[in-house]
Amino acid sequence: MAVTLDQTxxxxxxxxxxxxxxxQTFWVVIAVVLACLFLSFATDxxxxxxxxxxxxxxxxxxxxxxLGMTFVIITGxxxxxxxxxxxxxxxxxxxxxxxxxxxxxxxLATIVTALAIGAFNGVLIAYVGFPPFVxxxxxxxxxxxxxxxxxxxxxxxxxxPDHQKLLALGGGAWLFGxxxxxxxxxxxxxxxxxxxxWTKFGRHIFAIGGNEHAATLTGVPVxxxxxxxxxxxxxxxxxAGIIQTGWLGAVTTNLGTGMELQVIAATVIGGANLxxxxxxxxxxxxxxxxxxxxxxxxxxxxxxxxxxxxFIGGAIILAVLFDRIRNFRRSD
Amino acid sequence: xxxxxxANISKHFGAIQAVNDVSFSLEAGEVxxxxxxxxxxxxxxxxxxxxxxxPSHGTMHLEGKEIVMHKPAEAxxxxxxxxxxxxxxxxxxxxxxxxxxxxxxxxxVGPFRILDYAAMxxxxxxxxxxxxxxxxxxxLVKQMSGGQRQAVAIARTMLSQAKIVLMDEPTAAIxxxxxxxxxxxxxxxxxxxxxxxxISHRMPDVFDVADRVIVMRRGRKVADKKIASSSPEEVTGxxxxxxxxxx
Numbered sequence: 001m002a003v004t005l006d007q008t009x010x011x012x013x014x015x016x017x018x019x020x021x022x023x024q025t026f027w028v029v030i031a032v033v034l035a036c037l038f039l040s041f042a043t044d045x046x047x048x049x050x051x052x053x054x055x056x057x058x059x060x061x062x063x064x065x066x067l068g069m070t071f072v073i074i075t076g077x078x079x080x081x082x083x084x085x086x087x088x089x090x091x092x093x094x095x096x097x098x099x100x101x102x103x104x105x106x107x108l109a110t111i112v113t114a115l116a117i118g119a120f121n122g123v124l125i126a127y128v129g130f131p132p133f134v135x136x137x138x139x140x141x142x143x144x145x146x147x148x149x150x151x152x153x154x155x156x157x158x159x160x161p162d163h164q165k166l167l168a169l170g171g172g173a174w175l176f177g178x179x180x181x182x183x184x185x186x187x188x189x190x191x192x193x194x195x196x197x198w199t200k201f202g203r204h205i206f207a208i209g210g211n212e213h214a215a216t217l218t219g220v221p222v223x224x225x226x227x228x229x230x231x232x233x234x235x236x237x238x239x240a241g242i243i244q245t246g247w248l249g250a251v252t253t254n255l256g257t258g259m260e261l262q263v264i265a266a267t268v269i270g271g272a273n274l275x276x277x278x279x280x281x282x283x284x285x286x287x288x289x290x291x292x293x294x295x296x297x298x299x300x301x302x303x304x305x306x307x308x309x310x311f312i313g314g315a316i317i318l319a320v321l322f323d324r325i326r327n328f329r330r331s332d
Numbered sequence: 333x334x335x336x337x338x339a340n341i342s343k344h345f346g347a348i349q350a351v352n353d354v355s356f357s358l359e360a361g362e363v364x365x366x367x368x369x370x371x372x373x374x375x376x377x378x379x380x381x382x383x384x385x386x387p388s389h390g391t392m393h394l395e396g397k398e399i400v401m402h403k404p405a406e407a408x409x410x411x412x413x414x415x416x417x418x419x420x421x422x423x424x425x426x427x428x429x430x431x432x433x434x435x436x437x438x439x440x441v442g443p444f445r446i447l448d449y450a451a452m453x454x455x456x457x458x459x460x461x462x463x464x465x466x467x468x469x470x471x472l473v474k475q476m477s478g479g480q481r482q483a484v485a486i487a488r489t490m491l492s493q494a495k496i497v498l499m500d501e502p503t504a505a506i507x508x509x510x511x512x513x514x515x516x517x518x519x520x521x522x523x524x525x526x527x528x529x530x531i532s533h534r535m536p537d538v539f540d541v542a543d544r545v546i547v548m549r550r551g552r553k554v555a556d557k558k559i560a561s562s563s564p565e566e567v568t569g570x571x572x573x574x575x576x577x578x579x
Contacts, residue, residue: 008466009457198446200436203425207433210422217420218488219405219434277424 024271024323025283028290035293043300051296053179057247059285059292060181061086061240065259066266066284067185067192068236071229073267074196076209076276077132079230081121081139082237083259084147087251089114089241091147093166094156094251103162103169107242114238115231117143122227132230140260148253157250170246181243185285188239193281205229209276265312266291269319290315333396335360335495335527336381336412341390343376350376352551353390358496358527363518365538365559366531368548369571374531377548378498381529382414383407394495413489417500419481421473427480428456428469431487459487463517478506479513486517496527503537515541535564547571554578 020026039046065082072079089110097106121139124130159166172180196202204225207215216222237256245251268274269290270283294311334357343351351373358364368374379385381392383401392399394410401407404414421430432452438445456469465483467476473484482502489497499518503511511534518541521528532538538545538559545562547555547570554577555562555570569575 005464005466006461009460009468011468200438200447203429203433203436203447206424207422207429210424211420213418214420214422215433217404217416219408277422 024319025280025286027322028269028271028283028286028319032286032290032293035290035297039293039297039300043297045300046297051300053177055289055292055296056182057179058296059288060179060185061244062259062262062266062291063185063285063288064181064188064240064243065233065237065263066270066288067188067281068233069263069267070192070196070272070279070281070284071205072132072233073264073272073274074205074209074276074279075226075229076212077125077226077229078136078264078274079121079233080133080136080260081117081143082233082263083256084140084143085114085117085234085237086241086244086256086259087253088117088143088147088150089238090245090251090255091150091156091253093242093245094159095150097159097162097166098156100160103159103165106159106162106166110238110242111235114234114241118231118234119227121234122230125230126223126226136230144253144257151251151253153253155250155252166246167249168246170243171249181247184239184243188236189281189285192284196279196281201225201228206277209278262288262291265316269316271319271323273323287319334358334393335395337393338381339391339393341377341380341387341392343373343380343385343388349551351380351387354548354551354553355390356546356553356556358529360495360527361522361525362544363522363528363530363542365542365545366529366548367533367535367538367545367567367571371550372548372571373551374548375500378414378500378529378531381407381496382412382498408492411493411495412498413492413494413496414498415482415485415489415500415502417502417504419485421481421484423474424472426470426472427460427467427476427484428452430473430484431456431459431469431491433488435491455491456487459490462490463487463520465513465517477510479510482506482510482514483517486521489521494526496529497521498529498531500531501533502530503532503534511537535567538567539564549573 045051065086069079069082092113093106093110096109097103117139121135124135125132170180174180175183196205204215204220207220208222208225212222244255266287267279267284268287270280270285270287272279272283291312294315295308298305298308298311336358339355341351341354342349354377366374376385380387383404383406386402399410422433437448437451439448440446453469460467460469460483463483463486465480467480467483473481502514506514515537518528518530530538530542542559544556544558545567546553547567549571557578566575570578
């Protein structure tokens with residue numbers, strides 16, 4: 001045997017290709033691409049610029065929140081409050097601007113609201129030891145109710161002096177005809193990907209999800225980081241709320257109802273593990289994209305909309321099934 | 333001069349006297365086996381050295397200077413490292429990431445600093461080579477054998493210039509071949525002049541690798557002998573109380 005210890009240590013066990021093939025996100029990308037190709041041939045209306053514009057824009061709200069959720073899920077937590085927080089944040093923005101304040105003040109108030117809610121969730125989870133499920137389930141109810149209180153359960157569609165600015169922010173398309181929300185999503189995804197891969201904070205998030213006790217013993221500031229991830233999650237819901245308000249041009253108190261489940265589905269389909277320790281920014285985006293393509297295609301193919309839930313639920317189970325099959329093979 | 337000198341260390345939790353008037357010293361490049369039955373006070377003693385607990389009474393001197401520690405990070409700064417019983421590894425991270433967990437290397441300027449993957453892979457690889465362990469820095473810890481996992485946990489202690497390494501039951505629950513690997517890792521630490529405290533229930537391991545054995549029973553030190561002048565039978569007697577105490 002001429003192989004020295006140094007050679008063994010220097011050896012890379014995985015090639016680029018083998019890592020790619022073992023990656024759930026990669027397979028979901030393939031699924032999205034195949035679905036799109038199929039739909040382009042099977043229907044006349046899929047590959048039109050109007051439909052693609054709609055799809056990309058619809059993906060963004062779930063995708064942006066899914067980016068924030070990815071942080072939480074990597075630490076092994078869950079945030080069920082995002083749909084309600086999105087609604088409350090939209091409402092804070094709408095009510096503030098409706099009262100005559102400028103768009104800057106409205107956005108500031110929204111972001112402060114989001115961060116405060118995230119900090120509240122995070123402190124109860126990290127310092128008081130509540131299970132994340134319980135705290136954020138409570139917040140799901142509280143935030144929606146506060147949105148009703150703030151607006152007296154009415155629809156707000158007049159945003160004061162900066163009305164047009166807000167609509168341009170969410171509804172415009174200032175770069176190559178790409179809808180603004182899509183641009184925001186891409187920017188936020190790049191930031192998320194950078195944080196997860198290249199910062200100490202990102203590394204520590206993965207460590208907490210992998211083995212929280214070990215992270216504590218090795219001096220990782222576990223509690224502070226946990227508070228931070230719930231603040232990021234709420235912030236992403238707040239940002240999505242701002243953009244969605246600008247796009248819709250009106251806010252109702254049932255905005256974002258049930259969105260938490262779509263968001264969690266998107267992250268899981270994209271390869272995040274609810275047990276913690278695994279997840280990517282790209283995964284959150286393609287997970288959201290797959291859900292939207294499925295929804296869109298059912299409509300175009302003339303399949304009854306009642307079937308939507310079945311197909312999306314099937315996609316969730318199928319995505320995780322592939323992961324299980326790989327693990328079975330590994331343990332053989 | 334001894335690396336570490338404990339003088340009349342006691343620790344009580346309420347009315348329970350966990351450690352009672354224990355004194356001993358550690359020399360550089362020495363492996364000391366710390367033995368005793370469950371509840372004898374081994375873990376409490378080690379946790380005081382590692383900065384998890386503060387002694388109720390007594391003093392600790394590190395290379396002649398008195399030290400008082402409030403948290404584990406301070407012990408680390410003094411060059412005291414611990415390998416935890418469960419190794420404290422994250423399965424979802426690479427070997428290098430685990431070695432550097434909590435003290436990641438970064439490059440860049442000011443607040444714009446990113447993880448320095450290349451440097452961490454390189455240094456982790458060097459440490460594994462020093463430990464003569466076939467462990468690849470880029471592999472996930474999830475896929476590693478018990479011996480490799482031990483190497484990752486031990487490599488952590490070699491990042492800074494450790495003077496003392498405390499090992500809590502490193503050979504519990506691993507295979508015979510892996511036990512041999514771990515004992516070799518301990519010898520490597522010793523050869524670099526590091527003092528090693530090996531907490532173990534396994535008599536053969538202690539007699540294989542240690543220079544000296546300290547036996548505790550009910551919070552007291554009941555023996556502190558050279559391995560050469562003791563025997564497994566004597567140590568067993570000391571642990572169980574069949575032999576009261578030896579000088």
